[in-house]
């Protein structure tokens with residue numbers, strides 16, 4: 001049942017003739033030519049069959065419950081894809097005259113206004129292609145802001161529960177990262193924060209709710225401490241799905257934020273991307289955004305490059321436009337009432353799972369959780385079954401595993417984010433399966449240890465992959 | 479309520495199970511002072527209304543298909559076979575996430591492994607990652623990689639890099655103390671190489687379309703242990719000499735020409751391939767081949783200790799989500815085209831661009847200030863180029879990109895591109911309209 005590598009499929013002689021045959025009579029001189037290019041020549045049906053076989057080996061949101069914590073694997077509405085594919089959007093070159101692209105600029109401008117209302121920010125850039133690139137943008141803005149105020153603070157504070165991209169982004173922007181500890185309730189420890197918050201701090205990066213799925217209740221106190229030190233507050237919007245329409249990052253005191261449109265705003269994840277990590281800032285930081293931003297002068301939209309304080313550009317052109325179009329469609333569909341219902345349902349779904357599973361799997365924090373819940377499999381671990389084993393067993397029951405071993409603070413962590421688009425029926429199925437797996441820990445541990453057995457492959461030897469370093473196909477004998 | 483399946487009954491049952499009266503109460507520990515008092519946006523609307531509204535906005539655009547477009551400058555209007563759309567719209571590609579769990583993601587992983595192979599074959603390099611964001615950030619990441627390898631401070635850039643890429647490079651290095659220096663010629667590049675230089679960066683064909691071959695600089699770089707970074711257009715590699723043949727250390731660029739379509743500038747994807755000895759310094763995800771417990775071939779993400787989720791602030795990059803679907807698209811595109819198809823695309827681009835170049839040469843007010851062999855793009859000069867381009871657009875031709883936007887000393891220079899979508903008739907139309915414009919008709 002294995003699937004041949006595409007390079008091993010029988011070669012065809014036929015050309016697919018996708019292109020017009022016709023020549024004006026010019027040809028590249030030999031001396032510029034490459035050595036022979038050896039890509040397989042395949043028929044269209046060969047290619048279609050190949051990729052269909054591959055696609056059938058994957059779990060996806062459209063086919064499976066996918067409670068991958070922190071990734072917000074909600075349903076991706078099809079109207080969004082349809083709109084992104086409209087020829088009047090998809091057949092635009094980024095260097096066309098402004099008068100010919102007023103429609104897309106209007107969309108971007110309107111979308112920006114909607115995002116400002118939803119977050120309390122004053123302006124957005126659409127350039128960052130992911131959350132991490134948004135974080136880098138934000139950190140560069142923080143750096144430049146301080147520099148223009150004659151300061152050079154060298155540190156950025158991140159909690160021990162932070163996603164790996166936070167410290168990595170701060171480091172790329174040239175900052176030293178300082179870790180603030182969490183307290184026993186899973187929240188930023190205010191006393192520890194006081195100890196490290198001083199004038200050498202450029203910014204603190206937080207996600208709220210944090211990666212334990214808990215709301216940082218002391219957010220205004222944190223704001224006060226940051227203010228005193230002259231530090232900016234950066235919001236990692238990965239978890240915004242819990243709070244849409246309930247509060248805004250601005251109300252919580254944040255100066256710079258990114259939103260992951262591929263999470264809260266329902267754009268499909270595409271095996272890992274493209275996404276969009278749009279960045280919003282308050283009024284005082286507007287001029288620091290990457291160029292260009294979309295502006296409107298007397299009814300006409302244009303791209304403004306004239307921003308003296310701008311950090312520069314993060315990518316060529318303006319952003320992952322077809323991702324932005326999907327998110328824009330989504331937000332128009334939902335409106336103010338809809339986004340609030342999204343968050344309420346996302347939080348309700350997570351709490352339901354937490355309540356129903358907390359007797360079987362340790363939930364390290366008692367409080368009501370937000371849109372996701374982190375369990376610890378330490379009790380199972382004592383009996384020889386790890387979080388990884390449980391994750392693999394879920395695959396056999398047609399469920400994509402939760403995020404494993406993150407946040408690092410929780411031992412044997414399984415981070416479950418059901419999202420609002422899942423029904424009680426699906427949640428009950430998941431709960432039932434999780435309980436069954438927990439009883440298998442006693443009754444039939446080997447079935448867990450050997451899982452999965454229903455997939456095209458059994459457990460994959462990742463250690464061997466590191467050792468073998470086989471990153472590409474080679475022709476026999478090469 | 480769109481996209482929510484639970485009924486009011488379901489919700490009530492769930493609330494009872496967690497012993498809470500209302501959904502509002504789930505948010506009770508949020509301080510009242512920071513709770514939104516009212517809806518933050520207008521009310522939502524039906525799918526039909528949303529579609530009407532957005533279609534009305536879409537109608538305000540004029541697409542490249544409504545005029546004759548000769549725009550390139552880093553973003554190319556190539557023909558994409560219909561089968562590409564079919565494959566990449568499959569839900570098991572479109573709505574899956576990063577293949578963290580290899581057992582239920584073998585299809586994604588194999589597709590990426592094949593993509594990596596395709597990029598290695600195209601560029602003539604040893605190893606490819608699974609994609610970066612775009613060509614510009616791929617260059618910035620390549621330079622950062624070079625700086626890590628060489629452990630020195632200076633980056634030398636040969637003029638002719640896409641100006642947007644240069645801008646992104648300096649943004650990415652904005653928080654560091656590294657020095658970027660631009661050199662205009664191969665001679666000055668050689669004279670500037672020294673023990674402080676970490677990286678030498680060049681693009682070919684360069685931004686002006688010229689197939690430049692800085693061979694002497696590359697061999698000179700080897701003497702100093704300087705990492706060479708080559709920005710390339712992947713379609714050009716259907717026929718042009720490869721980074722591998724040039725013996726550079728890192729190749730990178732924008733993958734958009736490989737099946738992505740235009741989409742007003744995004745998404746495409748960034749690609750990066752390198753010499754195998756540097757693989758541990760590469761940014762981004764990499765798929766490797768291995769075995770499962772039964773000894774069957776299997777694939778998984780590998781060398782993850784380079785990455786942010788493990789190495790955090792010491793990672794080779796902060797990148798997490800990338801542009802996988804576009805990378806897979808490139809694989810599908812190349813599978814459909816084959817060697818023959820891809821070299822055909824490049825040959826047709828060459829053919830059409832040279833036909834246009836020669837036809838423009840017939841016009842006495844047109845000059846060519848940039849010399850050198852080119853592939854699909856070239857620079858021509860005309861007085862008052864800004865106005866000429868505006869008149870051409872009015873006559874139904876996007877005649878090119880005004881280089882004065884980026885280079886103050888090139889305000890009368892236009893960068894014009896041909897692809898396989900431009901027919902001979904389109905080109906003749908271009909030339910006729912240009913004659914009219916210059917004759918003041």
Ligand SMILES: Cc1ncc(COP(=O)(O)O)c(C=O)c1O
Nearest residue numbers: 070130131132163165238798799
């Ligand atoms: C909490 C958190 N922050 C940041 C990120 C990074 O987002 P992206 O993958 O879009 O770069 C993620 C995504 O995995 C996340 O879960």
